[in-house]
Structure formats: structure tokens, C-alpha cells
Amino acid sequence: RKMWGLTARDDERDTEDALGETFDVNAVEAPVSGNFTFPNPPLGLQPKGFVNAHFGPGSAAKSLQFRKGTTTLAFVYEPLTENDVGGIIVAVDSRASAGEYISSKSVMKILDVGDHMVATMAGGAADCQFWCRSVHKYCNLFELRERSTITVSAASKYFANVLYGYKGQGLSVGSMVAGYDKRGPQIFMVNSEGDRSLLKVCSVGSGSLNAYGILDTYYQPKMSDEEARKLGRRAIMHATYRDAGSGGVCNMVHITPTKKVRYPGVDVSKLWYEFADEIGRDIAYDPRDD
Amino acid sequence: FEMARRYDSRTTIFSPEGRLYQVEYAMEAISHAGTCLGILASDGIVIAAEKKNVHKLLDDSVLAEKIYRLSDNISCTVAGITADANILINHLRLSAAQYKLAYGEEMPVEQLVQDLCNQKQRYTQVGGKRPFGVSLLYAGWDRHYGYQLYQSDPSGNYTGWKATCIGNNHSAAVALLKQEYKSPTLAEAKTLAMKVLSKTLDVKLAPEKVEMSILVHRDGKTFLEELSHSEVAGLIKEQEEREKEAEAAASKK
Numbered sequence: 001r002k003m004w005g006l007t008a009r010d011d012e013r014d015t016e017d018a019l020g021e022t023f024d025v026n027a028v029e030a031p032v033s034g035n036f037t038f039p040n041p042p043l044g045l046q047p048k049g050f051v052n053a054h055f056g057p058g059s060a061a062k063s064l065q066f067r068k069g070t071t072t073l074a075f076v077y078e079p080l081t082e083n084d085v086g087g088i089i090v091a092v093d094s095r096a097s098a099g100e101y102i103s104s105k106s107v108m109k110i111l112d113v114g115d116h117m118v119a120t121m122a123g124g125a126a127d128c129q130f131w132c133r134s135v136h137k138y139c140n141l142f143e144l145r146e147r148s149t150i151t152v153s154a155a156s157k158y159f160a161n162v163l164y165g166y167k168g169q170g171l172s173v174g175s176m177v178a179g180y181d182k183r184g185p186q187i188f189m190v191n192s193e194g195d196r197s198l199l200k201v202c203s204v205g206s207g208s209l210n211a212y213g214i215l216d217t218y219y220q221p222k223m224s225d226e227e228a229r230k231l232g233r234r235a236i237m238h239a240t241y242r243d244a245g246s247g248g249v250c251n252m253v254h255i256t257p258t259k260k261v262r263y264p265g266v267d268v269s270k271l272w273y274e275f276a277d278e279i280g281r282d283i284a285y286d287p288r289d290d
Numbered sequence: 291f292e293m294a295r296r297y298d299s300r301t302t303i304f305s306p307e308g309r310l311y312q313v314e315y316a317m318e319a320i321s322h323a324g325t326c327l328g329i330l331a332s333d334g335i336v337i338a339a340e341k342k343n344v345h346k347l348l349d350d351s352v353l354a355e356k357i358y359r360l361s362d363n364i365s366c367t368v369a370g371i372t373a374d375a376n377i378l379i380n381h382l383r384l385s386a387a388q389y390k391l392a393y394g395e396e397m398p399v400e401q402l403v404q405d406l407c408n409q410k411q412r413y414t415q416v417g418g419k420r421p422f423g424v425s426l427l428y429a430g431w432d433r434h435y436g437y438q439l440y441q442s443d444p445s446g447n448y449t450g451w452k453a454t455c456i457g458n459n460h461s462a463a464v465a466l467l468k469q470e471y472k473s474p475t476l477a478e479a480k481t482l483a484m485k486v487l488s489k490t491l492d493v494k495l496a497p498e499k500v501e502m503s504i505l506v507h508r509d510g511k512t513f514l515e516e517l518s519h520s521e522v523a524g525l526i527k528e529q530e531e532r533e534k535e536a537e538a539a540a541s542k543k
Contacts, residue, residue, distance in 0.1 A: 137391045144359055144383050 051170040069097040069245025071207030072109055072120040073215060073235055074178045076185045076200045080224040088178045088185045088255040091232035092120055093207065093240050094248030094265065105248040110262075114139035117152055117179030118253055118260065119159075122205045123172035123192065131173060135159045152179040156188035156196060164194035174204040180257050207239030207246040214238050229254065229263070237271035302418055312421055313414055316444035319423040320370040320457060325490045326356060327455040327463060328367070328427045328439045329471070331479040334506040335429040335437050338483040339367050340458070340491055341499050356501045361386035363396045363512040364430035365505055369457035370444075371423040378424055382406055399430035399438045403448050411446025421445070425456040431507040453482075459490035476504060480517075484529045495529065497522040 079086035096104040109121040111132040121128035156177040173192040203211040214235040236250040249265030324340040339356035368375040389397035421444040442448040455463035502517040
């Protein structure tokens with residue numbers, strides 16, 4: 001009888017049967033002491049194989065797949081008038097989903113990385129949080145040693161290099177590092193495949209396609225602060241409306257040359273009602289039966 | 291010290307009198323280094339240091355010589371072999387950053403000091419490597435004990451102080467501080483610091499020779515503010531005037 005986790009070849013199809021069999025013995029029926037030994041992962045465990053076998057498609061716990069069920073976006077804009085400040089708008093939703101189950105409605109997906117930069121979270125929440133904190137620690141050490149602030153380029157490069165080191169081992173991170181430095185406002189999109197790109201307009205997550213639809217239609221390089229904030233919120237609202245993996249509240253951060261301003265979260269259904277009022281359409285579509 | 295020759299080549303053994311000579315020689319090295327002093331005030335900590343490496347051609351915009359920030363809430367000043375000091379400062383910064391990553395809050399001052407001192411002590415007992423020829427003064431604020439000032443030496447021993455001094459002429463400085471320290475405010479502490487420095491410096495007091503900073507905790511954040519060239523010059527001027535008055539008063543008698 002195969003004990004769960006004792007073989008290295010965990011990607012065999014009949015693992016499921018063995019899992020059920022031993023699961024029954026160990027958990028459903030009262031365990032008999034002396035008969036049961038705690039299953040230990042074997043030496044030489046392959047992380048990605050293990051993750052795929054037990055949480056990947058075709059496994060018993062496929063709801064724990066990391067599908068980057070989220071919408072995050074960020075864009076750079078210049079001020080339209082002297083009353084405006086310009087900078088970067090970063091807007092995110094706040095839903096965490098495990099398959100069909102919404103595990104949290106209030107996740108903060110914008111994390112601080114240093115005093116002048118933020119990073120967004122998409123993919124595995126634990127992966128993003130842990131590695132963003134690690135990058136934050138690196139930025140702090142950098143500033144102590146070099147006695148000057150770290151550039152967005154350097155911080156994102158460090159992040160990307162770390163992620164590349166774990167490539168193929170099952171990390172799921174799709175993060176945008178955004179901030180202001182001596183080269184101006186910059187957004188770097190970094191992901192667990194090892195990709196790093198400098199972008200002016202960027203969106204990551206399952207709702208990114210919807211967000212890009214709005215962003216690509218209404219984005220102007222020069223906008224007023226009010227227009228920019230509205231664009232960020234509107235794009236998140238549309239994404240959460242049509243994407244099951246996104247929802248909750250829209251959290252937003254405005255990064256200016258001098259500071260980071262965090263805006264309080266706005267419920268996306270409230271944003272939808274505002275939109276419905278604007279276009280004068282009733283939210284319930286009731287087709288006439290001719 | 292003739293007897294010492296036979297026992298001083300290894301740090302990891304005692305001498306017959308029960309001393310660790312390498313540690314004592316390290317402290318001897320430090321007593322030739324530029325003076326550093328720290329004074330605890332009611333609303334902050336004053337740290338002042340004498341810069342020994344003053345050369346017209348030196349580019350001092352790159353590295354600080356004496357006073358270093360270790361984390362958001364802790365700073366230090368060093369006396370001794372600069373190369374050794376750099377290693378210790380790197381270690382301290384990494385320790386504090388790792389603590390913050392692990393626990394999500396600033397490392398308490400005494401813990402950081404203890405962490406480094408435990409490392410320093412290993413070099414007096416294990417491995418046959420020489421100890422670090424550095425003494426440090428740590429100034430920091432945490433929510434457990436407020437403003438704190440610690441001193442550590444090559445033996446790995448550390449002590450907490452209200453005011454102390456390390457480096458060149460430190461015993462004269464500590465004696466003076468013992469007389470004059472009376473729970474000062476930050477402004478009074480700055481004056482006292484300048485008074486002590488003027489006594490310990492072998493050369494004439496000048497703004498280029500002095501590095502001075504204050505550590506204050508305001509609005510939930512700790513700041514290490516370096517005193518500007520003009521402020522240091524102002525303090526020096528006040529000190530010189532006080533000395534003139536004291537001389538004039540003494541000669542009148």
C-alpha cells in the first residue's frame with residue numbers, strides 16, 4: 001500500500017486512488033496508534049511536481065491553483081494644468097479566491113517597498129507578500145549602505161533576479177513595482193517567469209483584459225489628477241463586473257514626485273451604480289418579449 | 291608586559307594572571323582612535339565624534355567616517371580600526387533588517403547590541419582569530435525603554451550609559467561628564483558635548499574635525515539629524531567664548 005507522499009513519482013495518475021485509500025485509513029476511521037506514522041515528504045522532493053500533483057489540475061485540491069484571480073493596474077501620466085501633480089496611479093481590487101470560494105473580500109494588494117515605491121500583488125498571496133517584504137528589506141539595507149534612495153529600476157531588478165532563481169519551482173507572482181526616482185515615474189512589471197518590463201500602462205491578473213479595454217480606450221498621456229483617479233477606478237470597476245476572480249473594494253495609491261497618497265477603498269458595486277447613472281442605463285437588462 | 295609575549299599570540303588562551311591579552315591590545319588600539327561621545331538628554335541623544343581623517347584631498351561626500359545609521363531607530367558611532375568597524379556595521383544593519391522582516395517591527399536597541407556582542411565574544415574564545423579592534427556607542431529609541439545609549443568593546447561586553455566616551459582621552463572625558471552631567475535637555479547636551487570634545491581633542495576645535503548628530507523620536511518616527519556645518523561652528527564659537535570668560539575670570543583672581 002502506497003503511503004501518501006512517500007514516493008518521488010507523485011505525478012502518476014493513480015496517486016488519487018492511493019490518496020483516497022490512505023486518507024480513509026488515517027482520517028475517517030479512527031487511527032490505531034502503532035499502525036499510523038505521520039507521512040513525511042521524502043528527501044529530494046521536487047517542489048513544482050509536488051504542487052502540481054496535489055494542487056494542480058486533475059488533483060483533489062485544484063481549487064488551490066494560483067490563477068492570478070485579481071485585477072491590478074497602474075499607469076503613468078503627466079499633469080494637464082498647474083493645479084495637477086501627475087505621477088502614477090495604482091489601482092487594485094481586493095478579492096482573494098480559492099477556486100470558486102471567495103476566501104477574502106478585503107485583501108490589500110498594494111504593498112510598500114521602501115518609502116517611495118509600491119508593489120502590487122497578483123498570483124499567490126503568500127508568495128507576493130513574502131517576496132515584497134524581502135525586497136523591502138533589501139531596499140532599506142541599500143539605502144543605509146549607499147546613503148541614497150534606491151531606484152525603481154534597481155529594486156525591480158533585484159526582485160526579478162530573486163524570482164528567476166526560483167523559476168520552475170512553483171512560485172506565482174505577477175507584480176508591478178511602481179515609484180518615483182531621479183529618472184521620473186516608472187512602472188516595472190515583474191513576474192515569476194523571470195520577466196521584467198518597463199511600461200507606461202500596465203495591468204496584471206485575470207481581470208486585466210477587461211481593465212486594458214478601458215485603459216486603452218480612455219488613457220491620455222496628459223490628464224488631470226481627477227481624470228486619472230477616475231480612470232483607475234473605472235477600469236477596476238469594469239474588470240470586477242465581468243471577472244469572477246476580482247471584486248471587493250477598489251484600493252488606490254497615487255504616487256507623486258514628493259509622496260505616496262493612499263486613498264480609502266471604494267466598494268466596486270458603488271462604482272458600478274455611479275457608472276450606470278452616468279450612462280443613464282438601468283443596471284437590470286430586461287429584454288422585451290416580442 | 292615582558293611576560294605577556296609568551297601568551298599574547300593566541301586569543302583563545304588565558305595568561306597566568308587570568309587576562310586575555312589580545313582583547314587588551316585591541317582596547318589599546320582603540321585608545322588611539324578619534325574620540326566619540328554620547329549624551330542621553332530628556333528629549334533625545336547627542337552623538338559627537340572627532341574626525342581623524344581630515345585631508346584636503348579627501349572626498350567626504352561618499353562615506354561617513356564616524357556616525358552611521360543602522361536601522362530606522364538605531365544609530366552608532368565607532369572608534370578603532372575602520373576596516374573592522376565596517377564589517378561590524380554591515381552585520382548590525384543586516385541583523386536589524388532581518389529582525390524587521392521576521393517580526394514586522396523595529397529591533398529593540400539592547401537586542402541588537404547583545405546580538406553583536408555575542409558575535410564579538412566568539413572571537414575571544416573560538417577559532418583563534420583576533421578580536422575586532424573596535425568599540426561602539428549605540429544610540430537608539432524603542433518603545434520598551436525609550437532613549438538608550440550603550441557601549442560595547444572588543445571583549446564582547448556591553449554596558450548602558452547616561453553619558454560616555456570612547457577613543458582618545460576617553461578617561462578624561464568620562465571624568466568631566468561625571469561632574470557635569472545633570473539630566474540635560476538636548477540643547478544643554480549639545481553644549482556639554484562640545485565642552486567635552488574641546489578637552490579631548492589634541493588639535494584645535496574646528497567644524498571640519500567634528501561630526502555631530504542628534505537622535506530624536508518625533509511623531510512616531512526616529513530621526514538621526516546631522517548638525518549642519520554652521521550649527522557646529524556656532525557651538526564651537528560659544529565654547530571658545532566660554533573658555534575665554536573662564537580664563538579672564540581665573541586671571542582676575
